[in-house]
Amino acid sequence: MSRLFPFHGGLKTVRHKTESNQQAIRPAPVPRRLVVPLRQHIGAIAKPLVQPGDRVLKGQMIGQAEGYISAAVHAPTSGVVTALDQRPVPHPSGLADWCVTVESDGEERWVERKPVDYHRLHPSELRNLLRNAGVVGLGGAAFPSAVKLNLSGHCDRLETLILNGAECEPWITCDDRLMRERAAGIVAGLHIIAHLLEPREVLIGIEDDKPEAIAAMTAACAGTGYQVRVVPTRYPSGSVKQLVKLLTGRETPVDGLPVDVGVQCFNVATAHTIHRAVDYGEPVISRVVTVTGQVRQPGNVEALLGTPFVELVELCGGYQDGVERLIMGGPMMGFALHGDEVPVTKATNCILAASAEQLTPDRPVMPCIRCGACVDVCPANLLPQQLYWHARAKEFDKAQDYHLFSCIECGCCSYVCPSRIPLVQYYRYAKNEIWAQEKEKQKAELARQRHQARLERLEREKQEREAKLRQKAPPRSEPAVAKPTLETAVARAKTSPAPTLETTAETVNRDG
Amino acid sequence: MIAAIVALSALAGVAGLLLGFAAVRFKVEGDPIVDKIDAILPQTQCGQCGYAGCRPYAEAIAAGEADINQCPPGGEAGIVALAELLGRDPKPLNPEHGREKPKMVAVIDEQSCIGCTLCIQACPVDAILGAAKHMHTVIARECTGCELCVAPCPVDCIHMVPIAETITSWKWTCPIADTEVRPSVDRAAA
Numbered sequence: 129m130s131r132l133f134p135f136h137g138g139l140k141t142v143r144h145k146t147e148s149n150q151q152a153i154r155p156a157p158v159p160r161r162l163v164v165p166l167r168q169h170i171g172a173i174a175k176p177l178v179q180p181g182d183r184v185l186k187g188q189m190i191g192q193a194e195g196y197i198s199a200a201v202h203a204p205t206s207g208v209v210t211a212l213d214q215r216p217v218p219h220p221s222g223l224a225d226w227c228v229t230v231e232s233d234g235e236e237r238w239v240e241r242k243p244v245d246y247h248r249l250h251p252s253e254l255r256n257l258l259r260n261a262g263v264v265g266l267g268g269a270a271f272p273s274a275v276k277l278n279l280s281g282h283c284d285r286l287e288t289l290i291l292n293g294a295e296c297e298p299w300i301t302c303d304d305r306l307m308r309e310r311a312a313g314i315v316a317g318l319h320i321i322a323h324l325l326e327p328r329e330v331l332i333g334i335e336d337d338k339p340e341a342i343a344a345m346t347a348a349c350a351g352t353g354y355q356v357r358v359v360p361t362r363y364p365s366g367s368v369k370q371l372v373k374l375l376t377g378r379e380t381p382v383d384g385l386p387v388d389v390g391v392q393c394f395n396v397a398t399a400h401t402i403h404r405a406v407d408y409g410e411p412v413i414s415r416v417v418t419v420t421g422q423v424r425q426p427g428n429v430e431a432l433l434g435t436p437f438v439e440l441v442e443l444c445g446g447y448q449d450g451v452e453r454l455i456m457g458g459p460m461m462g463f464a465l466h467g468d469e470v471p472v473t474k475a476t477n478c479i480l481a482a483s484a485e486q487l488t489p490d491r492p493v494m495p496c497i498r499c500g501a502c503v504d505v506c507p508a509n510l511l512p513q514q515l516y517w518h519a520r521a522k523e524f525d526k527a528q529d530y531h532l533f534s535c536i537e538c539g540c541c542s543y544v545c546p547s548r549i550p551l552v553q554y555y556r557y558a559k560n561e562i563w564a565q566e567k568e569k570q571k572a573e574l575a576r577q578r579h580q581a582r583l584e585r586l587e588r589e590k591q592e593r594e595a596k597l598r599q600k601a602p603p604r605s606e607p608a609v610a611k612p613t614l615e616t617a618v619a620r621a622k623t624s625p626a627p628t629l630e631t632t633a634e635t636v637n638r639d640g
Numbered sequence: 641m642i643a644a645i646v647a648l649s650a651l652a653g654v655a656g657l658l659l660g661f662a663a664v665r666f667k668v669e670g671d672p673i674v675d676k677i678d679a680i681l682p683q684t685q686c687g688q689c690g691y692a693g694c695r696p697y698a699e700a701i702a703a704g705e706a707d708i709n710q711c712p713p714g715g716e717a718g719i720v721a722l723a724e725l726l727g728r729d730p731k732p733l734n735p736e737h738g739r740e741k742p743k744m745v746a747v748i749d750e751q752s753c754i755g756c757t758l759c760i761q762a763c764p765v766d767a768i769l770g771a772a773k774h775m776h777t778v779i780a781r782e783c784t785g786c787e788l789c790v791a792p793c794p795v796d797c798i799h800m801v802p803i804a805e806t807i808t809s810w811k812w813t814c815p816i817a818d819t820e821v822r823p824s825v826d827r828a829a830a
């Protein structure tokens with residue numbers, strides 16, 4: 129029917145959807161203790177609003193959004209705050225971050241919830257509401273949605289609004305189940321997004337391995353004008369730029385965003401939380417998580433944010449033998465965890481207990497044979513082996529010339545590399561180094577300015593002291609007073625070079 | 641014909657004079673090569689290079705008075721960048737000037753501080769706050785880790801502590817030095 133515009137590369141991966149998508153979403157019980165990270169989104173960490181000892185209600189804001197790119201954080205249940213400290217969070221580093229610990233009182237007492245009629249709100253009020261409700265992208269990136277709902281500065285008129293239900297990662301099924309079970313809520317959220325963005329068309333992209341979800345969404349969209357577009361199962365069709373290309377034929381510029389070409393994209397679960405936030409006054413305090421792999425009863429659970437992973441694993445029957453590694457997210461884009469005590473966050477779409485057979489056999493990494501397999505599969509049209517050479521040689525400038533920052537870390541190249549080179553890890557390393565160097569540079573610039581300011585201040589003080597001394601000294605002859613001041617002024621002009629403007633211009637942000 | 645040549649030559653001559661005058665009269669402050677060298681130096685302002693700060697060292701390099709391997713905070717990466725800029729060969733850091741160390745920040749033990757202000761006078765970037773006879777403290781964000789405040793303190797209450805790794809400063813490591821390969825399920829099925 130409608131045309132598709134296939135993106136370059138990609139992979140047919142082995143699907144492991146049926147392990148977890150056969151049963152309905154199960155609500156997870158309220159844990160005794162919830163550890164709620166204040167940084168569950170991309171951007172600035174939320175500012176804590178509570179202290180240990182405070183009583184909180186379910187849905188009460190405990191962390192306030194700070195800065196433009198940020199989102200609020202809420203108490204997932206009612207109880208008492210017992211700690212505000214750093215605890216391990218799901219992160220590849222295994223490091224700790226600031227969290228609010230809430231001891232549940234088991235009563236689940238809500239704060240006052242105020243549904244609003246969004247037609248009556250000014251767009252900026254509506255965006256603020258979503259920011260304060262903690263709405264972020266639930267596809268895994270956790271980017272604050274309110275920012276994406278503001279087009280100003282990007283394009284005058286949105287051409288296409290895309291709802292992303294592709295869910296291309298081979299093991300994850302939380303969006304699949306959500307679409308099957310809560311299609312009406314998703315479409316209600318889509319109405320709100322469309323109200324804010326006023327797109328010319330609304331497309332819903334779903335991979336063809338989810339017939340039930342496609343049927344449910346098609347039925348829910350009847351009479352709305354929103355079109356469900358079935359896309360072939362090909363990883364990474366759920367990646368934003370690839371889905372935009374697939375559905376609209378538009379190429380997102382290398383250093384740009386889809387919105388720059390008149391397209392904006394939201395995940396289905398995000399639309400659902402927008403609906404809950406606006407039509408029910410409920411902030412984001414839970415999400416659907418796929419628990420799969422080597423667990424006895426894989427499935428999808430709706431968990432309160434802050435629930436320890438291990439409790440969800442137990443809810444799903446516990447670990448089977450031979451779990452080698454616990455992964456958050458899918459096998460392609462996810463990362464290995466350092467423990468299972470970490471809490472569910474807004475970015476936790478999947479907990480995968482992977483067995484040794486499912487993991488890369490620890491075969492030795494071989495040299496690159498320049499076979500070009502990585503080039504063929506790269507959906508971002510990059511030259512992965514060139515990126516690899518330059519990242520490895522620490523030639524970060526050259527890696528950037530080859531558009532390192534366009535790499536979406538999809539893992540297709542590592543997947544097909546016959547030499548088993550962990551390519552994506554090289555790209556992550558190179559990106560991190562470049563960011564760190566940029567930060568260092570900014571810090572150095574600050575130090576340079578402060579040092580310069582200090583030198584000028586010292587010189588000024590010296591002048592003042594000298595001037596005072598001269599004033600105290602008995603005047604011998606008239607010109608003697610005037611002459612030294614002129615001389616010192618010249619000397620001062622010589623010793624303190626004018627602050628250079630160019631140096632500040634040098635630190636203007638590069639990519640990232 | 642000749643008139644034209646004479647007129648043009650005269651014009652050219654005048655223009656040349658004007659340009660020459662302008663070059664002298666409106667000379668741009670600052671030396672671009674010094675600026676470029678200074679931009680590479682880490683701005684720690686520690687003086688380990690033997691100069692009173694990064695800019696004096698940059699001037700000395702530009703004047704050919706100092707070698708490019710005298711800045712320990714800049715480390716190997718700094719030397720390589722300088723070599724590239726100046727078209728020279730990189731060389732190892734001269735150990736006479738110190739060794740490359742992890743980034744540090746100064747911390748004042750506020751209980752012991754007697755408020756003598758000596759550290760404020762030593763800090764090259766005014767990163768220490770305090771007044772006479774009052775407790776002093778270091779603005780960690782602005783401290784360059786130069787260690788210049790440590791020695792002057794009469795009660796030894798300033799310590800250099802390594803900057804702790806946080807979730808925002810953590811970096812993926814280079815896989816060469818790291819045997820751990822990231823998880824990848826079902827590769828065999830590719």
Ligand code: SF4
Binds near residue numbers: 497499544548
């Ligand atoms: S797939 Fe691997 S071996 Fe082949 S060119 Fe790419 S990096 Fe080299």
Ligand code: SF4
Binds near residue numbers: 510511541542555
């Ligand atoms: S990980 Fe990056 S380089 Fe590799 S295939 Fe994906 S986009 Fe291309």
Ligand code: SF4
Binds near residue numbers: 695
């Ligand atoms: S040694 Fe210290 S003062 Fe000298 S250039 Fe390096 S950081 Fe600057």
